[in-house]
Amino acid sequence: MNPIAANKAELIAIADAVAREKSIDRMIVIEAMEEAIQRAARARYGAENDIRAKIDPRGGDLRLWRVLEVVEEPEDYFKQISLVDAKERESDVKLGDFIVDPLPPIEFGRIAAQAAKQVIVTKVRDAERERQYDEYKDRQGEIITGLVKRVEFGHIVVDLGRAEGVIRRDQQIPREVLRVGDRVRSLITLVRRENRGPQIFCSRAHPDFMKKLFAQEVPEIYDGVIEIKACARDPGSRAKIGVLSHDSSIDPVGACVGMRGSRVQAVVQELAGEKIDIIPWSPETATFVVNALQPAQVSKVVIDEEDTRIEVVVPDDQLSLAIGRRGQNVRLAGQLTGHQIDIMTEAAESEKRQKEFVERSELFEKELELDETLAQLLVAEGFTSLEEVAYVEADELASIEGLDEDVAAELQSRAVEALERRESGYRDARRALGVEDALSEIPGLTEEMLVRLGSKGIKTLDDLADLSTDELIGKGDKRREIPAGLLASFGISQDDGNAIIMAARQHWFADEVTDEATEA
Template identity: 65%
Template structure:
């Protein structure tokens, strides 16, 4: 950037330089002129003194440079270089008031070599800042797009890409495995982030992002671009394998076939861009179980069991399909889990059968011992779906009597035996709770059963403070699985903490000694309050 700073009343060459820089850097002409004004001000302060408030203006039509010194009118002077009193100011300006400025024109500056170099550095810096701001404003609206660029240089495994009007960075972990670029190579990538950093706005590119594959399909499949086919999800193991879920808003169009294309032309174009990454195109379904079965393709699924509370699914597959369902190094099940958002447990039909038989035997044994019934009746109860003594004790009597071979008398007797068993167990557990030293105050919390109290006592939770110090998750972990849900555990914890706040007077309440509690509380009270807050 060559700028002639010789003195003169008219500076058309400055305007010509500003226009040229604005065009070259694609920034506003005024931004360049403001940078020049800043440079001239810097040079002016070097000549007239750094303490003075020197300001420069460049006429936007003629290019004439004007230099001024500003002095602020104040009631009390703190800086003699930039301020003056009202009395002194009124010698020059009769109506001067605090806050006004006295403006003194200064003669033009004859720029020396050092001053000109300094001015040039200021202009270059300001123009660079304006250019970065323009880049940030332009590219922050383009996050989520695919962009083409040319590799400019490689730094520590990362690649700097020239986008024409800006530079972007693609880090090593955003490149496909075994992929390398040389200077001058063309590259296509996904803009996943544009953010401000200490060294200026940075544009980050990726070729491993799941949405890069989705955008490539949108470019290759017109139906996706037109909105007829919708991409519902993507999951990738970059450079190796990927899954994409699609659905059609037009029942006459097959979404999978449209994405594959004639003889696989469309999907092959995406595969080629992704360096041979294998892509499974999955039909999306609003039914979770169906979608999960599709996501595990090419493996066949015999049965699924959903647990919506924990977002987990158990998938039962034929024995010979187990390795196919899991995939190499767990790749297939991992991608299916990412695609659906569910945690997936895979078991074979043999394992599932053995587990169910073991559960059947355990529950039958429990009913035989607790209800003093024969094996046939116990197995009937298990077959009908009863899992615990509590269910038998408190279920509607007609549900028991409705079992084939049971009459109302048998149902009533079973319920009576179940209730007697539970009462006896509660007495034993209550005695055990007392032996373990669990306080009565803990037992009085609503929802705490004798069995739970004994189990907590064995784990060292014996007082209200012991229980109150736990979190809801910790309480759930201390008890057998399925005993409490998260909401019930949190309610019990809050009930245990209630005693921490019982003795706290309300803000502004008058204590026994007549002093107001709150703002007038002593340092000791404040410390106690802080300690209570930490417990809460």
């Protein structure tokens, strides 16, 4: 029905029907009608006029009027009136007031009616989009159920009832086939406002989707008695979750599995047969890593806290089980624990330790001029470098069986001399490369680091200052694996890297101050 040609009762009926259908406030529909009627009236009487329309939200009565502003000398005779002429209409009028000219109801033509209809449609659509955004913007992280509406380029459009959601191809479970009309559950991951309407992105591959499913199936998780501390998924294939019970009388793994596996099977069916390993979470990193690698048995765990790497030693017959098919088991365990896990057999670990023992023993024999027995004794006591020997507490060195204070002092003296010789050698190499001395004055840079920089063409303060921190030390926790980091192998922290770059740039700021002083 055309709202412009409708009578007053029909106007209210149309507004109520549209408001119910689109789930928006009826006043928004009435305001859209008023604006549509105003536009149509301006097209009838002239767009230059300031014409207003008002619909009574109760009775539906329509009023039209033209507004004229009272001024001293009109510049726009369509919207303004002089004070003299205004006083002929209303004697008590004054400057700045508005004169209202009522207009009679008019019949609108087909073109005007179509234009008015377009205005109403646009206004109602904008209000509907805003309502959808307001309804879903605070529901990120919730599980929602909808019907598959259509599939576009591999992306699934889901009818959520009062809006549409999208499950992108990379957020679907691989090899899962969903057809139009299928009922599907997914996790709302992002609600974004856009010109074409709110975009609601959903996921079935996100780890939080599995967490929410367990919260629905396991009352103890919903109540907070059991907490899912970590989760890692290979969607459609396998997953691992680490659970912790805040009540010592409740077994977290058993509660999640349920009677005869009923609870976990409900989640598995929703995830298209994805196998789920439920693992007891532990604050002890080594214990949690051992649990995460189940069902493989672990012999030993070696943790490198600074590099977030963990070496795990397993029996020879457990290697393939620990790694898993295509590395799946160790990859999921690494995601679950937040560490990079290196798997090796007992034989490989023994060979590696023996090789390290020989290399360190030969280092001490050569640099400290020791016999083989004493060098091996130092390595056996845990010393791995000349720096440790040189700067360890003398009492700790003297407490080693077979050593006294005099021998300990001599060892430290030789270690300091060896370090000085090494530093001197690096200094000569640095100067031979043409690296200027100003770089050696920057805190945090050793002569060995400067040799590395010089070999890569970084020889002046400006060369170093032009680098970013990522280019200097690499990026993130795994910076040692990034070849772009010139000093990646030295294990420099992000803060120390920033400090080195800023120290190299200090002369830029000093030059700017000097230039400003000269100009002044």
